Amino acid sequence: MTKHEFKEMVSNGVVILDGATGTLLQRQGMPSGVCPEKWVLDNPSTIINIQRQYIESGSDIIYSFTFGANELKLKEFGIDDVEGINRELVRLSKQAAEGRALVAGDMSPTGQLMEPFGPYSFEEIVNAYKKQVDGLLHGGVDLFVIETMMDIQEARAALIAVKESCDLPVIVTMTFEHGGYTINGTDPLTALITLQSLGADAVGCNCSTGPGEMLEIINNIKPYAKVPLVAKPNAGMPKLVNGKTVFDMDAGEFASFAGQFLEAGANLVGGCCGTTPEYIHCISKAVKGKKCRENVRKNNDLLLSSSRRTVSIGGNLPVCMIGERINPTGKKKLSEELKEGSMDLVMELAMDQVDQGALVLDVNAGIPEIDEVEVLTKIVSILSPMVKVPLCLDSSSPEALEAALRIYPGRALINSISAERQKIEKILPVAAKYGAAFILLPVDDSGVPEKAEDRIKIIEEVYEKAAEYGYTKSDILVDGLVLTAAANQDACLETLKVIDWSTNEFGANTVIGLSNVSFGHPERTWINAAFLAMAMSRGLTAVIMNVQSEETMHIKRAADVLTGKDHNSIHYIKTYGMQNEQKAGRKQDDGIYNCILDGRKGEIEELIRKEISNGVPPARIVDNHLIPAITRVGELYQERTYFLPQLIQSAETMETAMKYLSPLLEDNCSRVKKKGRIVLATVKGDIHDIGKNMVALMLRNYGFDVIDLGKDVDSEIIIRTAVDEKADIIALSALMTTTMEEMRITAEKVRERNIKASMLIGGAAVDEDYAREIGASYAKDAYMAVKEAEALVAKRNGQA
Amino acid sequence: MDGIKFFKNIPTRYKRSLIYTRLGYEKTNTRIEYDRKRQVEKWINEAEALCDVCIIYRTAEITGRERDLVILDSKEKITSSSLAALVRHSNEAVLMAATSGHRITNEIKRLQQAGEMTKALVYDAAASEITDAGLDWLMGFLKQQFLRSGKVLTPMRYSPGYGDLDLSYQELFYRWLNLEQWGVELTDRYMLIPEKTVTAIVGIESLIN
Secondary structure, eight states: HHHHHHHHHHHOOEEOOOOOHHHHHHTTTOTTTSSSHHHHHHHHHHHHHHHHHHHHOOEEEEEEETTTHHHHHHHHHHHHOHHHHHHHHHHHHHHHHHSSSSSEEOOOSOOOOTTTTTTOOHHHHHHHHHHHHHHHHHHHHSOOOOOEEEEHHHHHHHHHHHHHHHHEEEEEEOOOOOOOOOSOOEEEEHHHHHHHHTTTEEEHHHHHHHHHHHHHHHHHGGGEEEEEEEEEESSSOOETTTTEEOOOOOHHHHTTTTTHHHTTTTTEEETTTTTTTTHHHHHHHHTTTTOOOOOSSSSEEHHHEEOEEEEEEEETTTOOOEEEEOOOOHHHHHHHHHHHTTHHHHHHHHHHHHHHHHEEEEEOOOOOOOOOOHHHHHHHHHHHHHOSSSSEEEOOHHHHHHHHHHHOBBBOEEEEESSSHHHHIHHHHHHHHHHEEEEEEEOTTOOOOOHHHHHHHHHHHHHHHHHHHTTGGGGGGOOOOOOOOTTTTHHHHHHHHHHHHHIIIIOEEEEEEEGGGGGGGGHHHHHHHHHHHHHHHHTTOOEEEETTTTHHHHHHHHHHHTTOOOOOGHIIIIIIIIIGGGTTTTTTTTTHHHHHHHHEEEHHHHHHHHHHHHHHOOOEEEEEEIIHHHHHHHHHHHSSSSHHHHHHHHHHHHHHHHHHHGSSSSSTTTTOOSSSEEEEEEETTOOOOHHHHHHHHHHHHHTEEEEEEEBBBBBBHHHHHHHHOOOOOOOEESTTTTTTTHHHHHHHHHHHTOOOEEEEEEEOOOOOOHHHHHHHHEOOHHHHHHHHHHHHHHHHTTTO | TTTOEEOOOOOOOOOOOHHHHHHEEEOTTTOOHHHHHHHHHHHHHHHHHHHHHHHHHHHHHEEETTTTEEEETTEEEOOOHHHHHHHHTEEEEEEEEEEEOOOHHHHHHHHHHHTTTHHHHHOOOHHHHHHHHHHHHHHHHHHHHTTTTEEOOEEEEEEETSSTGGGGGHHHHHHTTTEEEEETTTTSSSOOEESSSSEEEEEEEEEOO
16 A cells, blocks of 8 residues: 555545454453464464454454564564564454455554663664564555554654655554653654654554543644544543453443544544454444544644654744754863763753753754764753753754754754755755754855845745655744844845745745854844844744843843734743742841842842941841841741742851851850750661751751751760750651651650750651650651740740 | 563653642742742752663562462562552552662752752752652553553552551562662661662552453
């Protein structure tokens, strides 16, 4: 079957697939623990019977029983004849079909993960699948189906294996868990964008969910589909009935969804776990041959994907920021790190740019003295699992691009393809093979055209070539081509004309590399920001820029509002509205107080220094600003307006303030006199100390003298220290049930030796009852530890 | 050791809201300033990048079961009525461990020593959630693997230290999963090092169609 024939068959009306096979084979006697494929070959009539039933029930396509017949799965059963087992199983399906239905060569997960998650390389998985494809082809399959895929990268590997082996149509279906993601975090839209651009002839989902949830998935992805969609749900969701797990949806109820699948836009429907020929008969009766909703793209947005996210670039969306900083050109430190093979700075730059709002990251490894193929692929393999945004592969090397695109688990953007012969002849076919989108740079072998008209001619020429490979205008970004204003001020206007033309006449999305415009000028930020606003007014949809430039970011956000791309100013308000919101408990004109409340540790010393230089005595700073502030922080925490990080950040700021002020305070200052002395430790055998460390920080901030003995501390050491240091309180922490008994041991020793110190305990393993039982006080968190300590000291001093 | 399988650096999907809950966030009461929220979010991302989540697991046959006793592979006895109830329809069980590795715990330790307690606190909460999500990932993976062969996992899993499954059974998991090979240590009080390491057991049931 050709791809064209497949397309025609699907366009004629809904195609009916088959249902579950494994469970039916079990009913026919297949024991558990055996290799199902081998058992079927030994009992061929079983599969022939089941598949005949499916064909008689209306299946237009049946799946060969080769679900687990890939090299890695068969190896688990000690079988190495991958080609033979696949070939013979297809022959059985052909025998069952007798020309009445098509036979799809079924491929599924290997059960293994590939690098960086598992031991297998991408190529090893591709090669494992190729062996299966070889057998399926020898058996005479009409098309392929790659199904129940949990990992988008493994689905890509299987698809590439088929594409590199033959021209038959390929259906790919992923399995999305309850909640709509694969277990590796790929959402249905991202899977669709990645797989349809890589060349799948139909994309969809099977297994994991019942028809209800799957219907929602099909509805959601239909507006973005360029290929037919597939739905093969389970017979409902497994349910616990009388303590046993069952599929409880019957064939009638299952088939009642068939019409809705049609309306949602599913072109191929069938069943998965829990379904039988009866279910397929019912859906076939309901919808076979009927036309489903057509694929109609809502807009001309360019869609890029990583393994976990899709990014849209389009005229009605805020301008997409492509982070430019992973580029060693002119960056000595990054160049050196890349030459040494270190990826630390690359990872840092990636995370920082995403944090600042980059939706795509440009990655470039094109410097002399490094192997670009090796370094670019290394960057891609490091960043792909780490950042959720798609990558823009910035290279003029066809080899580096091919290597990177092959392992990139999404739909990447290439920067760039121009009319230069090498790019048209070498890079365009590579881009097309992997379905990458690209930036169309209006440059040819004669150089950079000055005038917009000449650039437009090149754009049309490159697009025409790209269209031969199946590219449409929604697959490209036209580069306005920014030149340096310092060299030629007229050039900026030519760039704007190209953006204007592409937006209003050509109909493709646009991009500029912003920083070029200001090269050679002082205070480049202002030039960049102004030019970005001008370009946005002409319809710019994406910009390659330094997202860490605050000024440019402010202008970009404002321009998104003014050009109507930020609908109802949602993003603008989200960014700036929150900043001006009244912060809880702030005092006007009290910088130090507010600094403690905000937990701005880095600013507190400077504020205090200023007050002192204005003649304010240090003790007054403590009494009038710091103590009221940390008291207010405590109140905010107690009422849960603050959560733990806010409490601790304020405590850290207070600590920094007190460290600075302590040498300046006179002996009679209230803050120099400690409230009491506390010996603090995590008990013997317990290695957890973060909670205890927070308690120490808080106690010190509230004026206690804390002797912190650390973690895993023997009770004898705790007691000896408490005696030697004349401690008022022994405070102990334990996280585990196996170590909390050390608290009792310590408490007993304290009593036996008539030590006067009070006991205070806390930690995940203990509670108030346990504390009472061993004769101690209890604090449930760091703040309550302060309150309890204050109460204990007051009691000792006869104040309570 | 036979039958032990593993996955390295798995891409866990964790719920950020659960990290906030661990940190004492209350939806109706807590108000976080814009800058501080961004800072916490950034620290969670950094913690995620430092977690090298590895999963180690193996299946065991349930060869005996009483009201408060489960016997694995005819040799290991686990006394726990809650576990026995969980696996009452299971003939097999999966023993599993997830560890986020040493990088994150070393960084949390370093931050505390450097006086960056807030950052350490957020890293710690994030790492705990991400490690737990490692076991969720494995259950999702196994669920899919088993479904095609007519098997399902019990809806819940049990960890040593929870309910009446004593923490001392950490030793059984440690031994059965050969965690030493993964750089995990077991202390004499049954704590696992690195600290962000968790273990659990889940039953496998047959699916009734």
